[in-house]
Amino acid sequence: MRARTYRAALKGKTALQKAVTAIGELEVLNSTLITRPSSKGLPPPHLTIAVMNSGKAANVYPSEATFWFDRRLVPGENHDEALKEITDVLDALKKEDDSFDYQLTVTSRRPLLDIPKDDPFIQLVAKSYKEVMGKDVEMVAEPWGSDAAWIRKVTHMPIPNFGAANGENEMGKANEKISTQKYLDFIKVYMMTVVNALS
Structure with missing residues (x-):
């Protein structure tokens, strides 16, 4: 203004x-x-x-x-x-009011990250999670952005936001944190995903 x-x-x-x-x-x-x-x-x-x-x-x-x-x-x-x-x-x-003037600058045009739950890679990750953790992974939609959206737009690869943080309770805050046990568990899940993808 x-x-x-x-x-x-x-x-x-x-x-x-x-x-x-x-x-x-x-x-x-x-x-x-x-x-x-x-x-x-x-x-x-x-x-x-x-x-x-x-x-x-x-x-x-x-x-x-x-x-x-x-x-x-x-x-x-x-x-x-x-x-x-x-x-x-x-x-x-x-x-x-002709004295009113504005300049609008768009600083981000982040694409939506919208991946179907039945995508083969999503199913592979879910299978790997269950093999390591002994329970089904919870799949949810969330209203926040991710750099994964840019990667998906360019490569068309299904890249879910999938990690050890507990959603809004632990991410994107000044005191951002994850537990050591969750961190170690997800290393196992990621490695199992690689094994399952290559087998």
């Missing part, structure tokens, strides 16, 4: 105020997104405003405001359609 720089005593909407307005409208969009049905046990699509910066000093009219958001896709959605929903909201604000 941009506006001209003035001393704070002058009137008019600052870039920060315009950004707050835009965020409010994007929250309205999000309230629609979260009502959409999803599949595979995933939560619905959603948009989260995650970071915001504006202003240089308390007595200076902020001329720019930057905010970052995260738009989570679910199977059946694509990046272009999701992006258009966002730009439609921002363009509507621009149409109402």
